[in-house]
Amino acid sequence: MNLLALAVLVFTVVATPVDRDTNSTGGLIAQLKLEQNTFTCGACKDVLTILRTASRNLPRNMALRVVEKACTSGLLAGFCQNFLNKVPGLSGTLGLGTDFLDAIEIMDTQGQDGDYFCHFLLGSLCPIPEFRAPDVSTLIPAKRENLPPLPESSGGTFKALHISDIHLQNSYVPGAPGNCVGMDLGGMCCYNGAVQMPGKPIVQAPEIGYYYCDTPPLLLENALANAAVNQSDYDFSIFTGDAVDHGLVFLTKEEMIQEEIDTFTSLKRNLNNIPTYPVLGNHDSWPYAQDPPSNLKAGDRYQYNRNLMEYLWSDGWLDSDAIDDVRHHDTAYSVMAKDNLKIIALNTNFWYRFNLYNYNNLYEADTSGMFQFLVDELDDCEQNGKFAWIIGHVPPGGLPDDAVPVQTWVFTQIVERYNDNIAALFFGHTHQDEFTVMYAGDGTAKTIENAINTVWVAPSITPLSEYNPSWRYYVVDDKTYQVMDSVTYYGDISSGSQVNWQFEYSARETYTKYFDWDENTPLNGQFWHQVSTGIRDDPRMAQEYSSLQYRRTNYAPLCHDENCRMENYCYTSSFNTINGIKCRSGNSKLSKRTMLQPNVPMPRPERKDKHVA
Numbered sequence: 054m055n056l057l058a059l060a061v062l063v064f065t066v067v068a069t070p071v072d073r074d075t076n077s078t079g080g081l082i083a084q085l086k087l088e089q090n091t092f093t094c095g096a097c098k099d100v101l102t103i104l105r106t107a108s109r110n111l112p113r114n115m116a117l118r119v120v121e122k123a124c125t126s127g128l129l130a131g132f133c134q135n136f137l138n139k140v141p142g143l144s145g146t147l148g149l150g151t152d153f154l155d156a157i158e159i160m161d162t163q164g165q166d167g168d169y170f171c172h173f174l175l176g177s178l179c180p181i182p183e184f185r186a187p188d189v190s191t192l193i194p195a196k197r198e199n200l201p202p203l204p205e206s207s208g209g210t211f212k213a214l215h216i217s218d219i220h221l222q223n224s225y226v227p228g229a230p231g232n233c234v235g236m237d238l239g240g241m242c243c244y245n246g247a248v249q250m251p252g253k254p255i256v257q258a259p260e261i262g263y264y265y266c267d268t269p270p271l272l273l274e275n276a277l278a279n280a281a282v283n284q285s286d287y288d289f290s291i292f293t294g295d296a297v298d299h300g301l302v303f304l305t306k307e308e309m310i311q312e313e314i315d316t317f318t319s320l321k322r323n324l325n326n327i328p329t330y331p332v333l334g335n336h337d338s339w340p341y342a343q344d345p346p347s348n349l350k351a352g353d354r355y356q357y358n359r360n361l362m363e364y365l366w367s368d369g370w371l372d373s374d375a376i377d378d379v380r381h382h383d384t385a386y387s388v389m390a391k392d393n394l395k396i397i398a399l400n401t402n403f404w405y406r407f408n409l410y411n412y413n414n415l416y417e418a419d420t421s422g423m424f425q426f427l428v429d430e431l432d433d434c435e436q437n438g439k440f441a442w443i444i445g446h447v448p449p450g451g452l453p454d455d456a457v458p459v460q461t462w463v464f465t466q467i468v469e470r471y472n473d474n475i476a477a478l479f480f481g482h483t484h485q486d487e488f489t490v491m492y493a494g495d496g497t498a499k500t501i502e503n504a505i506n507t508v509w510v511a512p513s514i515t516p517l518s519e520y521n522p523s524w525r526y527y528v529v530d531d532k533t534y535q536v537m538d539s540v541t542y543y544g545d546i547s548s549g550s551q552v553n554w555q556f557e558y559s560a561r562e563t564y565t566k567y568f569d570w571d572e573n574t575p576l577n578g579q580f581w582h583q584v585s586t587g588i589r590d591d592p593r594m595a596q597e598y599s600s601l602q603y604r605r606t607n608y609a610p611l612c613h614d615e616n617c618r619m620e621n622y623c624y625t626s627s628f629n630t631i632n633g634i635k636c637r638s639g640n641s642k643l644s645k646r647t648m649l650q651p652n653v654p655m656p657r658p659e660r661k662d663k664h665v666a
């Protein structure tokens with residue numbers, strides 16, 4: 054078949070030389086050469102356009118040769134070295150080169166799609182485009198009349214457990230180098246092939262876990278057994294994603310799958326009395342972070358992972374309706390967790406920056422179909438007087454560079470529209486214990502009246518990087534499903550031989566030292582607004598927050614100075630990516646975080662260097 058295709062191609066080239074340029078490897082490579090050394094936005098989009106032509110007109114193996122050419126020099130070089138090539142199998146049928154071609158094949162490379170791609174993935178070659186809101190009028194229906202009244206609090210509560218970012222590292226070997234080279238490039242410490250970092254203290258990976266490594270099996274069992282001690286107190290638990298470790302350069306597909314299986318099996322074994330409601334994280338996929346929605350041709354290649362989730366999440370966790378959702382909505386689902394509480398789980402890979410499939414048709418509000426699912430589920434809540442919790446992995450905001458702006462803006466519109474029914478939102482991903490406040494409207498008037506909701510960003514089980522493992526439970530109003538308190542535990546691993554688990558803090562107790570808060574009022578957007586402004590204005594509070602972010606390790610940054618305080622203020626007051634960008638650009642002290650060529654992103658986010666006083 055390939056030979057035949059080649060013969061047809063050669064024949065075409067010979068017969069019609071005029072068309073040579075777009076239908077042959079050589080012709081496209083010649084065009085590339087003209088653009089490759091001009092580091093401008095226009096050249097970036099032209100290169101993408103040439104590669105798109107290759108992906109459309111050439112058989113895959115030949116189009117990959119054009120990509121490889123584009124990778125060896127010039128403006129794609131950094132992107133390829135630091136991202137595409139890092140993941141095994143650039144030229145294989147399942148490699149990232151194939152994903153790159155599949156993704157650009159349907160991209161408007163000369164328009165907004167190209168602008169965003171060249172900004173977020175190609176070292177800011179294009180400036181961030183002026184935001185153009187997609188039309189959401191057909192996606193989001195207007196509020197209806199005569200809605201049923203929503204239940205009010207009667208003072209009763211229950212507890213729910215929250216676990217996040219396990220990152221099981223099956224390759225962990227006690228005694229292997231704990232300080233190693235290559236972590237910023239997708240390598241991993243604490244395994245047999247790790248190479249000691251010159252100039253750093255030699256640390257042999259302790260048995261129980263280490264601050265620059267992911268979670269060894271021993272620590273996972275230890276942490277979950279600890280979280281499960283009082284499991285009969287909890288009605289259910291949520292797990293906000295990332296089962297798999299950060300060693301993405303070396304991790305094979307089989308190893309990735311094994312870590313998914315082992316993580317979910319461990320959750321089931323340890324929390325066998327309560328259901329767990331999970332989501333997919335950006336590491337729970339192979340190659341790293343790639344996850345085309347199933348409405349794209351490439352979606353078929355990723356079906357195996359969705360099938361696996363269907364299997365691992367059933368049996369005591371999700372009922373058959375929810376499993377049906379997992380099957381039809383690319384692992385998003387809804388489930389009634391309590392009488393009147395619906396948990397809606399999202400697949401946030403559909404807004405994650407490093408999923409190459411997120412840059413298609415950015416003029417449209419809902420290319421993955423996930424937002425239609427979310428709207429339908431929330432509409433059901435509105436019409437039937439139910440409350441919703443939304444859970445996901447990558448938070449929609451906080452940072453200006455982790456999620457593609459268009460998708461998180463659409464998400465914001467949906468949350469604001471259905472806010473009366475959304476009791477809480479829970480995410481993970483950053484490994485830090487943090488939160489973001491949602492402000493009404495465009496999110497720039499950051500007043501207490503405008504603070505209408507909050508994203509809880511949960512601390513990780515993994516110690517990577519520089520955190521003590523941690524989990525928490527919420528005390529939840531049993532009628533309104535709002536959070537009355539969050540209680541966080543952490544395990545000090547500094548001894549290396551054992552984990553010293555202890556109570557860390559209650560959010561209510563901690564922050565009501567700084568401002569008054571009625572004991573019957575939930576920890577809502579207005580509560581967290583006061584924490585956020587406190588971080589900005591009060592060095593003592595900023596320091597306490599910083600220490601909790603890191604779960605009291607010695608690595609917690611000093612945060613008295615204005616830079617650190619503003620950094621955390623922008624994070625905690627920016628519900629989506631656009632707000633994150635605006636907040637930072639409004640503060641001359643903060644770096645604009647110009648996108649560099651992507652290093653394989655790990656761990657996210659490493660913000661400490663900006664915090665140091």
Ligand SMILES: *[C@@H]1O[C@H](CO)[C@@H](O)[C@H](O)[C@H]1NC(C)=O
Nearest residue numbers: 065069072075076109110111
């Ligand atoms: C180039 O290839 C495309 C896709 O195979 C085809 O549609 C087009 O007709 C070809 N152009 C020429 C001039 O052969």
Ligand SMILES: *[C@@H]1O[C@H](CO)[C@@H](O)[C@H](O)[C@H]1NC(C)=O
Nearest residue numbers: 279280281282283542554556
């Ligand atoms: C378990 O519950 C007991 C009694 O309420 C409490 O003292 C203890 O701190 C809890 N332990 C954990 C790990 O949750």
